[in-house]
Amino acid sequence: MTSAHRTVRLQWIEVALAAASGLLVLAAAAPSPAHAGLFGKKKPVEDFTAVRPAPLPLPVPVAAPANGAIFQVSSGYAALYEGWRARRVGDPLTIVLVERTAASKTANSKLDSSGGASITPPASGLLNLFSPTDASASGNRNFKGGGSADQANSLSGEVSVTVAEVYPNGTMMVQGQKRVTLNRGDEYVRIKGIVRFADVDLDNRVPSTRVADAQISYTGKGDVARASRQGWLSRFFSVVSPF
Numbered sequence: 001m002t003s004a005h006r007t008v009r010l011q012w013i014e015v016a017l018a019a020a021s022g023l024l025v026l027a028a029a030a031p032s033p034a035h036a037g038l039f040g041k042k043k044p045v046e047d048f049t050a051v052r053p054a055p056l057p058l059p060v061p062v063a064a065p066a067n068g069a070i071f072q073v074s075s076g077y078a079a080l081y082e083g084w085r086a087r088r089v090g091d092p093l094t095i096v097l098v099e100r101t102a103a104s105k106t107a108n109s110k111l112d113s114s115g116g117a118s119i120t121p122p123a124s125g126l127l128n129l130f131s132p133t134d135a136s137a138s139g140n141r142n143f144k145g146g147g148s149a150d151q152a153n154s155l156s157g158e159v160s161v162t163v164a165e166v167y168p169n170g171t172m173m174v175q176g177q178k179r180v181t182l183n184r185g186d187e188y189v190r191i192k193g194i195v196r197f198a199d200v201d202l203d204n205r206v207p208s209t210r211v212a213d214a215q216i217s218y219t220g221k222g223d224v225a226r227a228s229r230q231g232w233l234s235r236f237f238s239v240v241s242p243f
Contacts, residue, residue, distance in 0.1 A: 047175070085200045086172075091163045093174065094205045095191050099155040099216065104148075111143035155218060158205075159191050170197050174211075185222015191215065 086093035116138035161176025175192040193211035200206050208214060219225075230238075 049175075049177070085197070085202075085204055086163050086174075087166070087197060089163050089166060092160050092204075093163070093195075093200060094203075095159045095161055095174070095176075095211065096205055096207045097155050097157045097159065097189075097191075097216070098207050098209055099153070102152040104150045106146075106148040108146040109144070111141070114138070114140045155216065157189065159189050161191060171195065171212075172197070182222070185220055185224050187220045188218070190217045190219075
């Protein structure tokens with residue numbers, strides 16, 4: 001190999017190294033997905049944080065307290081026909097969890113068919129090559145299958161949420177969560193959905209069966225949750241296994 005060939009080869013190696021370095025820099029600078037798993041992107045995590053009312057503009061005019069009267073401005077105001085029910089953004093209310101569902105499905109199928117065919121060959125002449133029993137055929141097909149599935153779940157308790165949005169048709173979006181820290185981990189109860197003003201009772205409570213488009217989750221983090229979860233290597237082989 002001549003010196004000219006060596007020079008050209010070194011130049012090509014330098015160009016390839018520079019291109020690889022540029023790709024690595026771009027990959028490092030590119031924003032990674034917020035929730036990327038082992039087998040692709042995951043759905044974005046739903047927001048269940050409490051919603052607070054918008055702050056009042058500054059400066060806030062201070063109203064003189066109406067002491068000695070029935071109506072006290074400093075204690076807030078609630079309409080007589082509304083009471084203290086949640087109606088504004090940031091107002092809290094309680095969701096009573098009364099979820100009980102059960103499902104059952106059974107399917108059975110059976111198939112049976114048969115068929116046959118025969119040819120009677122000539123008994124004399126040049127075509128008398130085989131007997132009639134050699135020119136017959138028959139077949140049978142049988143199939144029987146069945147399956148069943150049963151599922152039931154129950155969830156009870158109470159979760160206080162806040163009003164996130166108020167709509168002009170008399171409904172409101174509520175969301176909230178409850179976190180309980182136990183000895184070996186945290187337990188989360190989250191709920192989000194749409195509630196009607198009319199479904200909120202006098203105690204500012206509404207059952208979960210009256211929450212439209214409800215998203216209810218009960219999850220946990222910690223040693224107990226990790227112990228009950230399959231390892232990442234086992235999940236990998238479960239995905240790639242063809243059996």
